[in-house]
Amino acid sequence: MLYDSVDQAKNKSAGCPSQNQQARQQQQQEEMIKKSLSRIKHKIFVLSGKGGVGKSSVSANLAASLAEKGYMTGLMDVDLHGPSIAQMMGMKDLLDVSSDQKLLPKKIGDNLKVVSIQALMQDKDQAIIWRGPAKTGMIKQFIGSVEWGDLDFLVIDAPPGTGDEPISVVQTIPEAKAVIVTTPQEVALADVRKSISFCKTVKMETLGIVENMGAFKCPHCNEVIELFKSGGGSMTAKKEGLKFLGSIPFDTAVVKSGDEGVPVVIQDKNSTFSLAFKEVVDNITKQLI
Numbered sequence: 001m002l003y004d005s006v007d008q009a010k011n012k013s014a015g016c017p018s019q020n021q022q023a024r025q026q027q028q029q030e031e032m033i034k035k036s037l038s039r040i041k042h043k044i045f046v047l048s049g050k051g052g053v054g055k056s057s058v059s060a061n062l063a064a065s066l067a068e069k070g071y072m073t074g075l076m077d078v079d080l081h082g083p084s085i086a087q088m089m090g091m092k093d094l095l096d097v098s099s100d101q102k103l104l105p106k107k108i109g110d111n112l113k114v115v116s117i118q119a120l121m122q123d124k125d126q127a128i129i130w131r132g133p134a135k136t137g138m139i140k141q142f143i144g145s146v147e148w149g150d151l152d153f154l155v156i157d158a159p160p161g162t163g164d165e166p167i168s169v170v171q172t173i174p175e176a177k178a179v180i181v182t183t184p185q186e187v188a189l190a191d192v193r194k195s196i197s198f199c200k201t202v203k204m205e206t207l208g209i210v211e212n213m214g215a216f217k218c219p220h221c222n223e224v225i226e227l228f229k230s231g232g233g234s235m236t237a238k239k240e241g242l243k244f245l246g247s248i249p250f251d252t253a254v255v256k257s258g259d260e261g262v263p264v265v266i267q268d269k270n271s272t273f274s275l276a277f278k279e280v281v282d283n284i285t286k287q288l289i
């Protein structure tokens with residue numbers, strides 16, 4: 001059953017059912033999750049070592065690109081602390097619930113279905129400050145509650161970092177394969193190495209690294225400016241024996257499209273972001289199909 005609110009989820013996690021009850025609940029939850037994910041061919045887990053590097057932008061544009069190519073695609077925002085997919089996809093109302101209490105994703109166009117954990121928050125600007133078990137419970141409950149139907153791809157916008165929350169998602173969807181997003185500068189790369197080690201520890205296959213916010217080309221004078229340096233993503237991929245999926249430039253079209261609620265690969269197909277992103281999508285799909 002779907003929680004109506006954050007408070008309900010918290011209360012549920014705070015309760016103390018007997019061990020038998022707990023085991024039964026856990027088994028029921030695992031069956032729900034299995035059922036919810038059973039008709040999805042490929043699951044892609046988009047993660048980053050730190051926040052703000054463009055993980056949600058990559059997730060939204062990857063899902064939109066796959067849907068545009070004709071694949072039935074789902075996009076799931078599980079980033080509890082900063083769910084931004086709904087805004088990026090222009091979703092106004094978030095919650096549709098079926099008669100059997102399943103969460104129904106919003107359909108955008110013919111091939112894209114989107115669901116956000118934000119749907120379970122009463123106030124979209126509400127900060128989530130609960131402790132581990134409540135978060136884990138919420139994440140599992142959310143994933144198991146979605147009715148996806150048949151999908152070719154599910155793109156998962158994971159919580160940033162390498163703590164309890166991404167671990168909960170990986171444990172819930174162990175067959176997902178990772179795409180790691182970073183920016184080129186050393187502070188981000190230090191965190192990306194933690195993400196790589198995280199994937200190895202949890203034995204999650206990694207499809208490769210995407211370098212976001214690479215060089216910016218001034219639209220007025222065409223000068224190329226390396227705002228966050230460049231090349232760090234490909235260097236790290238090489239060192240770690242991972243595939244480099246591509247470098248995406250810094251492009252103000254992304255900011256505009258994010259605010260307007262249309263992914264830039266749809267809104268501005270000739271933007272420097274969209275042109276570079278094609279290579280990233282090809283490098284991902286050719287490993288899976």
Ligand SMILES: Nc1ncnc2c1ncn2[C@@H]1O[C@H](COP(=O)(O)OP(=O)(O)OP(=O)(O)O)[C@@H](O)[C@H]1O
Nearest residue numbers: 051052053054055056057082213249250251255258
């Ligand atoms: N290539 C890019 N060029 C310009 N701006 C970008 C680019 N990629 C992302 N941004 C902008 O950077 C900001 C952060 O991006 P985004 O929300 O995708 O990051 P995130 O890693 O998901 O962050 P968080 O973990 O905090 O949710 C957004 O305002 C987004 O529009």
